[in-house]
Amino acid sequence: MNNNSLITANNVSYKINENKLFHNLSFSVNKGEALHICGENGSGKSTLIRIILGLTNQTKGEIINQSLNKICYLGHKNALKNYLTLEDNIALMELDTHKNLMQYVDILNLKKHLDLTVSSLSFGQQKKLALLRVFLNQSDLLVLDEPYVGLDNNTHLILTNFLKNELEINKSIIFTSHIQCDIESNILEINR
């Protein structure tokens, strides 16, 4: 096992009701590296992400997680409270005291919506709010499940540049995406 490695997967398999989703996957993610998980719909990309996070148990194989700080995760569900304002949601994400908060709120065009409830925002705006968790993360490892879905071109570019910067400061990224991205990454193709 490499000392530089944050996540190591050895022969990981997963099956549901005798239906193999993926079989004997092995990979590792080192510091400052990105892993792009690709595959068709239903190939098990999100399941693999959940296995890496420890939310789902693999049927076979092992995942070794050596990241010391907590993992920053952005999933299909945004973990936002519809009945709360953006400001309250930011407080719930424990980002309200972050020194760069207003800078990112401004970049993402969310400043004028701070007093509105999340339910009054569009899907894309909600996604932007959820992205604050990524932009203001203090983790070694970012795990992002389809981070580009619902984003406009401008936010797409902001996110890509941000992820490139994160790699430069030796952080690691695991992400799934259907869209070709401009991030230098190792590719893990899952085929059923």
Added chain:
Amino acid sequence: MKILKLELLKLRKKTRSWLGPILVFWLIMIAYPLTVEFLQEKLEIGFFSVLWIAILISMMLAAEDIFTEDFNDGTLEQMMIKSSPFSILVSIKTLTYWMLIGVPISVLSFIFSFGTTENFSLSLMILPLSLISSYIFLNLFVLGNALSLNKGSVLGALITMPLALPVLIVLGKSLTAIQLDINFISFILLLLGCLSIIMVAIPLVVSYIIKAHLE
């Protein structure tokens, strides 16, 4: 403390979740005298039975959506990934609900008890009984809610309701002890003993159940 503050913020803004059970309790207690004659003795006969049942029902309603919303919007996944033990988070969440719902209901129990019996010392002894029993009931229904997380809260409440019956029996016996002026403290200690076991065991069990649901 930080988690408690955040949970309080969430629950405070979700008025229906905390005000609903308190209003249901209040309505049951208001409705009770209307169903019997307004004679002091007649009112007192069934009052405490109604009081315990009202606390039980209110706590059942309080626990109704304790995890459902967090489960549906992905908050539970985020909590699970955090390094702090998930069972502690469950304990804090339950404590928050009890503080915002259980404590006001217990204070109302004291007020209604005094209004009905006109006996201050008796009503004062009802207060710790209400506080402890509401916390026990809430924990039991939290377990029920976790068990039936994606199947509706009624099923969970039905599963855990039998566990509340021994507590109701102890509450009845402790009231008899108060009225006969015999050792009432032993009943409080018995309830506190139950509560201490429940407070440790239920969050642990609930955290495993929720993990299984998330899988």
